[in-house]
Amino acid sequence: MNNGRWVKTIGPGLLVGFVAALLMTLMMLALRYFFGIATPAELNGDRIAPFIPVDFFFKLLGLVGGFNTLKQLGIGNVILGQLIVGALGGWLYATIVERERAHDPTQHRSMGISRRGMLVVMLMVGLAWVVSIGSLWPVLGTHYQGLPPGQAAMVTVSGLLISYAVYGAALLGFYRFISDEPPPRSVPATTHGIGRRALLLGGVGVAAVLASTALLRQLYRLATYSYDGKEYKGADLQPITPNDRFYCVSKNNIDPHVKKDWWRVEITGQVERPRTYRLEDIVALPAVEQETTLQCISNSIGGGLMSNAIWKGVPLRILLEAAGPKAGVTEVVCRSVDGYTDDLPLEKAMDPTTLVAYEMNGVPLPQNHGFPARILAPGYVGEKSVKWVTRIELHNEDSKQFYEKQGWGPNFILHTHSRIDVPDFKGPLPLGSIIVLKGVAFAGNRGVDRVEISFDDGRTWKETELTYKQSPLAWVHWKTSWHPREAGEYKLAVRATDGTGAVQTAKTQNIAPEGATGYHRVTARILA
Numbered sequence: 001m002n003n004g005r006w007v008k009t010i011g012p013g014l015l016v017g018f019v020a021a022l023l024m025t026l027m028m029l030a031l032r033y034f035f036g037i038a039t040p041a042e043l044n045g046d047r048i049a050p051f052i053p054v055d056f057f058f059k060l061l062g063l064v065g066g067f068n069t070l071k072q073l074g075i076g077n078v079i080l081g082q083l084i085v086g087a088l089g090g091w092l093y094a095t096i097v098e099r100e101r102a103h104d105p106t107q108h109r110s111m112g113i114s115r116r117g118m119l120v121v122m123l124m125v126g127l128a129w130v131v132s133i134g135s136l137w138p139v140l141g142t143h144y145q146g147l148p149p150g151q152a153a154m155v156t157v158s159g160l161l162i163s164y165a166v167y168g169a170a171l172l173g174f175y176r177f178i179s180d181e182p183p184p185r186s187v188p189a190t191t192h193g194i195g196r197r198a199l200l201l202g203g204v205g206v207a208a209v210l211a212s213t214a215l216l217r218q219l220y221r222l223a224t225y226s227y228d229g230k231e232y233k234g235a236d237l238q239p240i241t242p243n244d245r246f247y248c249v250s251k252n253n254i255d256p257h258v259k260k261d262w263w264r265v266e267i268t269g270q271v272e273r274p275r276t277y278r279l280e281d282i283v284a285l286p287a288v289e290q291e292t293t294l295q296c297i298s299n300s301i302g303g304g305l306m307s308n309a310i311w312k313g314v315p316l317r318i319l320l321e322a323a324g325p326k327a328g329v330t331e332v333v334c335r336s337v338d339g340y341t342d343d344l345p346l347e348k349a350m351d352p353t354t355l356v357a358y359e360m361n362g363v364p365l366p367q368n369h370g371f372p373a374r375i376l377a378p379g380y381v382g383e384k385s386v387k388w389v390t391r392i393e394l395h396n397e398d399s400k401q402f403y404e405k406q407g408w409g410p411n412f413i414l415h416t417h418s419r420i421d422v423p424d425f426k427g428p429l430p431l432g433s434i435i436v437l438k439g440v441a442f443a444g445n446r447g448v449d450r451v452e453i454s455f456d457d458g459r460t461w462k463e464t465e466l467t468y469k470q471s472p473l474a475w476v477h478w479k480t481s482w483h484p485r486e487a488g489e490y491k492l493a494v495r496a497t498d499g500t501g502a503v504q505t506a507k508t509q510n511i512a513p514e515g516a517t518g519y520h521r522v523t524a525r526i527l528a
Contacts, residue, residue, distance in 0.1 A: 015205075023208050025079060026211050038339075046139045068225045148266060149266075231247055232304050234304075235423075263390065272325075294306070297403075334389050341402050356375060379444040416444075442496075452497075465480060
């Protein structure tokens with residue numbers, strides 16, 4: 001390909017396409033920041049994530065260095081892909097336009113936008129829009145400021161169309177600008193005019209990069225990276241976890257920031273009387289307060305993805321009975337404004353302790369814990385207590401939801417856990433002193449009756465004192481004193497007995513696919 005051909009098509013086409021894609025990306029970021037409209041980067045992640053097998057998912061985490069890094073890589077790769085495809089689209093458009101001009105010498109570059117080129121751009125925009133809708137259909141109901149799923153889907157579809165239209169308009173206008181030449185009878189064109197225009201267009205691209213960077217910084221400031229996977233454990237553990245220290249796990253790069261006036265929760269599916277509730281409608285219903293501990297399915301043995309709070313809300317049963325479940329209903333699927341879904345058996349959903357909670361420790365739910373309302377499902381892993389709930393669907397058949405599609409489960413009932421929090425065994429402890437040990441134990445909604453500790457790796461056990469025990473739905477705190485007689489290394493272990501009399505299993509089981517089991521063991525070094 002000669003240099004003239006390069007100047008006429010590939011170079012300008014790629015430049016124009018890249019700048020148009022930058023403006024499209026800027027529009028997507030602006031819609032996300034100001035209006036809560038999900039970006040394709042976020043929607044693609046949510047669409048793909050449920051189909052990543054759990055074993056491969058953990059391999060990915062190990063390969064990239066953690067979930068937050070994986071999320072950021074996903075976002076970055078989709079944005080990079082948009083820019084590359086946009087640049088190639090510009091090259092395609094330039095090739096078609098220049099080929100049309102070459103075949104028709106009566107045309108010149110000042111005649112305006114090529115009709116054929118315009119048709120190609122319209123087809124590109126339309127194809128991108130249709131493909132996006134088709135591939136992202138199950139997650140289009142996502143809206144990070146809380147619109148109900150139906151409205152959210154229409155807003156998301158509109159946002160995609162606006163963004164792609166910005167790309168198409170920019171492509172047409174910028175290519176006309178960069179390739180415009182005087183008519184044939186005028187002074188012959190040179191590449192200097194094209195070069196100057198390319199420089200100006202590059203300036204537009206730089207401005208778009210700067211604006212996008214500014215928006216990305218604002219979005220990063222709102223991101224979950226600082227608190228996703230936050231644990232709560234250690235010497236200052238309190239029976240009721242402060243809201244700002246409550247453990248937190250999120251699939252999102254940026255959690256929803258729901259506007260109360262936009263939010264609704266719908267009761268739909270296999271019901272006689274579909275219902276829609278605003279927050280004030282929920283608050284006006286008979287409420288209960290209950291102390292409940294939540295624990296993530298990803299909590300490791302001795303881990304801190306577990307916290308306790310006093311919740312206030314309405315029994316989910318009240319909402320379901322008002323809607324009238326049809327005969328044969330077996331499953332209740334809960335959908336979040338962020339597109340996450342999870343399910344509960346109808347029996348569990350009708351349990352009086354299963355709540356639609358709107359307060360946490362006496363105040364409205366914090367945004368990152370589900371404002372304005374979330375599901376609370378005691379006895380099940382925390383993922384079942386769906387945050388930012390916006391739709392509750394009743395089904396007459398079993399279906400797999402977000403994490404179950406990855407291969408988690410099928411059992412999501414919490415195992416009995418116990419943990420040693422105090423002292424810190426990282427360093428040696430002095431012989432002759434009385435060592436006070438403290439920790440927590442939790443058994444879902446079965447309660448904890450007894451906690452025992454072993455100083456000889458499980459051969460003998462000593463019962464501890466339960467210093468906090470308020471609710472069968474919550475953890476207990478325990479403590480005991482230990483006065484080692486000799487220097488050396490001691491293998492300590494802790495176990496709990498739940499309210500049914502079942503002793504915590506000693507069998508070691510990995511986190512995936514049903515949660516970790518086994519004793520929390522530590523080594524104490526006693527120095528004379």
